[in-house]
Amino acid sequence: MQLQNKVIMACAGSGKTWGLCQDALNSSSRDKKVLMVSFTNKGVESLKREYEKQNFGVIDQHIKVHSWYQFLLKDLIKPYQSYFLGDINIIKSFDFSNMYGVRDFSKKNTLPYFLNKNGDVKANKASEFAIYLNIKSNGSVIKRLEEIYSCIYIDELQDLTGRDIDLLELLFKSSIRVYCVGDYKQSTLKTHNAKANKKRSGEYIFSYLETLKDSHNLQIVKSNESRRFIQDIADFANLIYPEEPIKSVKEASLDYMGVYQITKNDIEDYIRTFQPSVLRFDKRTSTHGYTALNFGVSKGMTMDRVVIYPNGPLKNFLKGISKTLKNPHKYFVGVTRPQYSLVFVVDKLSENEYFKNTVMKIGNKSLDVTKFHM
Incomplete structure (x- = not known):
C-alpha cells in the first residue's frame, strides 16, 4: 500500500530542506533506495550538506542525490531509449542550448523533436520524452522506478514547469512515496521555458496541487513561520x-x-x-x-x-x-x-x-x- 504523498508549502527560512532531510534520514526502508532531487547543482549540494549535517557527516549508501536532469537522464530516459531508438547506449547527454529560446518546428514525437543531430536529448523536451517512453514501454519507466525507490524527495518544487508537472503526477500515482517542498514566492528559476502547464507550475503549482489532494493521495502542509530572520x-x-x-x-x-x-x-x-x-x-x-x-x-x-x-x-x-x-x-x-x-x-x-x-x-x-x- 502506498504511503501518503506529502507537499510542504512553506516560507523562506521555515526549515524546508532540513525537514526533507530529516524525513529521509528516518526513512524505515533499507531494501530500496531513496532519491533526493533538486533542480540546480547548488540545490544538490545543499541537500548533501544538510543530510551530512544531520547524519554525522555521512550520506548513507541507500541515499541517492541527483539534479532534476540527472534524474531524468539516468533513471527515466537512458534505460528505455531502445523503445524509441531501437538500440541502447546511443543517448549520452543533454542539449541545453535552446532551453529558453528558439522555437522548435519538428514534428511531435519524432527523432528531431526529442534529440539533436548528435543524439543528445533536447533539455526542454526531457520530461516530455520520459513520459513518451513510459507510454511506449507500457508503463515500464515508472514500474522500474517503483522497483528501485521507496521514496523520492523533491526540493524547490516551484522550479518545475511544463511537462515536469505531468511527470510529477505520474510519480504521485505510483507506489513510490513522493515528498516535495517549495515556496511559490521564490519562483525565480525554472527547469526550462515551457508553454505547457503555465497555470499549473511555478508560482501557481501549489494552488494546482490543492486540486489533486484526493485524486493523488496528497497531504498538503502550509507554514508561514520563519526561523531564519527577525x-x-x-x-x-x-x-x-x-x-x-x-x-x-x-x-x-x-x-x-x-x-x-x-x-x-x-x-x-x-x-x-x-x-x-x-x-x-x-x-x-x-x-x-x-x-x-x-x-x-x-x-x-x-x-x-x-x-x-x-x-x-x-x-x-x-x-x-x-x-x-x-x-x-x-x-x-x-x-x-x-x-x-x-x-x-x-x-x-x-x-x-x-x-x-x-x-x-x-x-x-x-x-x-x-x-x-x-
Whole structure:
C-alpha cells in the first residue's frame, strides 16, 4: 500500500530542506533506495550538506542525490531509449542550448523533436520524452522506478514547469512515496521555458496541487513561520510580497538589527565593521567594487547580515514612488537571506511612510541612516 504523498508549502527560512532531510534520514526502508532531487547543482549540494549535517557527516549508501536532469537522464530516459531508438547506449547527454529560446518546428514525437543531430536529448523536451517512453514501454519507466525507490524527495518544487508537472503526477500515482517542498514566492528559476502547464507550475503549482489532494493521495502542509530572520525583516519581505505574510519566530539581540538605508558615502564604514554579504538583482547593478551575488544565485542561502545595492525598480519602491514590484520573486529571495540586518545602499536619505531618520554609531562615527518601521 502506498504511503501518503506529502507537499510542504512553506516560507523562506521555515526549515524546508532540513525537514526533507530529516524525513529521509528516518526513512524505515533499507531494501530500496531513496532519491533526493533538486533542480540546480547548488540545490544538490545543499541537500548533501544538510543530510551530512544531520547524519554525522555521512550520506548513507541507500541515499541517492541527483539534479532534476540527472534524474531524468539516468533513471527515466537512458534505460528505455531502445523503445524509441531501437538500440541502447546511443543517448549520452543533454542539449541545453535552446532551453529558453528558439522555437522548435519538428514534428511531435519524432527523432528531431526529442534529440539533436548528435543524439543528445533536447533539455526542454526531457520530461516530455520520459513520459513518451513510459507510454511506449507500457508503463515500464515508472514500474522500474517503483522497483528501485521507496521514496523520492523533491526540493524547490516551484522550479518545475511544463511537462515536469505531468511527470510529477505520474510519480504521485505510483507506489513510490513522493515528498516535495517549495515556496511559490521564490519562483525565480525554472527547469526550462515551457508553454505547457503555465497555470499549473511555478508560482501557481501549489494552488494546482490543492486540486489533486484526493485524486493523488496528497497531504498538503502550509507554514508561514520563519526561523531564519527577525520580525523586522519579515515585515519588509511582506511588503515585497504581501500574499500570505510571514511571521518570524526568531529571537536575537545584536547591535543594529533590522532594515536600514545607508548612503553610498557611508556604506564603507558599515561594511568594514559588520562584514555583510553583498547582493544585487543582477550584474547590471553596480556594487562599487564589492563582490556580490545575484539574488537568484543566493536562493537557499542564509546570511547573518546583507547589504543590497538596489536597481531602479527597487530604488523606486524604497522611496515610496512605486508601491509594488513587478515580478517580486527575485526581490523576495534577496531580502529574505539575512538573519539580523538588511541594508540598502542609496544615493541620499529620505523619510517616508516606512523609513524614518535615525543615527547608527560605528566606532567614533555617527552615521545618518533611515530605519524601517511598520
